[in-house]
Amino acid sequence: MAMQKQYARELMRFIDKSPSVYHVIKNAGTKLEEAGFTHLNLSDAFNLKPAGKYFVTANGSALIAWQMSRGKKARGFKLVGSHSDSPCLRIKPHPEVTVQDHYLKLNTEVYGGAILSTWFDRPLSAAGRVVVRTDDPLAPKDMLVSFKGAPLIIPNLAIHMNREVNDGYKIERQKDLLPLLGIINKKFEKDGYLVKLLAKQLGVSADTILDFDLYLHDTQPGCFCGYSDEFFSTGKIDNLGMAYASLDGLIAQDTPLDYVKAACVFDNEEVGSETMQGAGSPFFADTLKRITIAQCDAGEQWFELFQQQLSRSFLISADQAHAYHPNYPEKNDITNFPLVNGGPVIKLAASMSYASDGVSAGIFRDLCKRAGVPCQNFVNRSDIKGGTTIGPITTTNLMIKTVDVGNPILSMHSIRELGGVADQEYITQVFNQYYKE
Template sequence: MQSVTVFNEGLLAFLQASPTPYHAVKNMQQQLKEKGFSLLNEGEAWDLHPGSSYMVTRNGSSIIAWTMPEQDQALEDGIRLVGAHTDSPCLKVKPQPELSRYGYIQLGVEVYGGVLLNPWFDRDLSLAGKVTYRTVDGRLTSHLIDMQRAVAVIPSLAIHLDREVNQSKSVNAQRDLPPILWQFNDDPEKFDVRNWLKDYLEQDEGVTSIDQVLDFDLCFYDTQKAALIGMNEDFIASARLDNLLSCYVAMQSLIEAPLPGSMMICTDHEEVGSASTCGAEGPFLNDVLARMFPGTETRTRVISQSLLISADNAHGIHPNYPDKHDANHGPILNKGPVIKINNNQRYATTSDSSAVLRQLAIHAEVPVQAFVVRSDMACGSTIGPITATRTGIPTVDVGVPTFAMHSIRELAGAKDAWYLYKILSRFYVQRPYVV
């Protein structure tokens, strides 16, 4: 088991190296490969052997990894799954984004997910994602890019021109958000984002044989590095804590204990409902389970004995806004992961699955907390209810308490990711996990 210091160092590095779901999956794939997980291709036949570890990706933005159990073992104990999501709210570049106004080149952006927009102003922004191009010999191929340095900014309007800004600041996503990239000296009509990306790939990435950039999936992100902050370094501050923190914890727990029957699922598009080929509402997990356990009766019996821990960040009680929480359910940072409960099924936790999580926490000597949204407020959701509905696997929703969720920079406790790691590591090795 890693120490909290070593664990957080790895977490910060992972957050910094994963500005998009594509980069997150690539980084997880590399770490899993180093630990002996073999990459499978969905388009090829699979020859799965008990005790061997595998992984498979879809769309380059979702990944499932597992260690294959013996069928008799799976029928008796089920499989132990941890689920998270790879995407985070952000600003994505539109397909025809070119804007030239008053001497400035800007890119039009689309809001992805429930973005807290105000913190995006006056930040040093970079650009990352996937670029798809045609080679000179006619093949289609893709390349991940991460410009890393600050290439854009969304300047605020000066207070002198908006005297009421501190009383009410509303953001018009179409008008207010296009970032400024540079001033132009030549004819602005000549600027084409695809030609610009082609030049970038050739000059900065060393990619050759590009005939034409055809399309892209790019997003802006804050260049400020993930860091431990506070007088005593009590907190982790970073973009994409929701939910790359959970992805990293799940991966490290799986690597720590790659025992037969252990599985990790990290899927894309949770922030927009998970309804995609590689999202939790899509067929990805069921497709993998069907190939692991081809017989319907066998698969149904295995699922009945299984458990999914859906790991997604929770809302910590904010000391400036305590009235936004139920008084008895206000999670505190660094006081342990949070079991998330909603009787209207926005979370998939049941009393039985919650009891299992609490027992794991007792054995791992980790504190846990509980969250229920105020009765007069709407509740968010996770991949937990979606996956439980799609597969029939009993599920518990859990996550580390967080401030400023969906902001460009979120805040979590420096101990809580490690606490969750201890629980998930225990989950993967403890069998059977019953009360």
């Protein structure tokens, strides 16, 4: 149990220090560099060596890390794909809202499919990036920011004024989800107040700040729970639980293979992936093409080699799965319902909203067996429409064998989600096995 807790503990520590997608990728990059990976710029030529370890980033919110094959030409790619983003509240431009010349609130909008009720009455903060002017108008500077403490909170309305709150009250996004920042004082200037706070935090002049991407987050650290600490509770398990485990496996299994081994962490999965840094963008395919081109001799046709490599490649699309909920058994399929701490889950759907089929599911099932890890299935009830993942999106752009998997969790898309301690160890062991053989 102590070793199982170590995997979950490390994940919670990573999540605690990564309050925005930009912090996620920065901290992941630091972890990779400490393990000997070289950070390449997309604007530079790729000079790749056999067995070399590299990573690239896009928009500061997505990352692809890989190790080259031991020989000059790889047999194919062993890939794990995940995402860095989670549902939350985003701060709008010009966000200051004053009430009765006393309260100061911030204007927000919802990012992704968040369970909105979980954001009330919690100590909150804001984190993200600030864009600062430089001498080059096409190359401003990104600066990461995270406010200390808990400067924000969204207070509930008292039940005496909202008697229907426990009977299906509809949350009004534009009215109910504006966090309280503080009380107005004599020094307060409404226009640009947040920008002034950002300037003070970063030590820059307010007039050099061009814009910002800021998101609210829970300030409470992750913790173990359950009578025997069999659960862990924290935000963003979906999907940092998968992303962290894939990077962990890639780093741990650094003996080069005949395959290129890669961990891909995309952004914007929660809003459709159709962005410059999402799984539906050229970022993924173009990076794989550049890796293939680096393996070619002068004058060799890279596209033919690329197609050959894709045909022998495999992608594990790793996103969290819905666990059987003890209070809502009727929401589950009658024979395919994963349990927390029952092992990784293969996700299947006749609609192909998951990319798994008999072949790819069989490959992953065998991988779990080789790793000594239990394996489960998830299929939606036939009368309930499920979600989707990056799996079908990536296979639309690349002809590559793909399986959709994840760990079973509860409270998915809540501000705090509930994962299984054993499951975090299981998925890490599977990724280790995948990158080792």
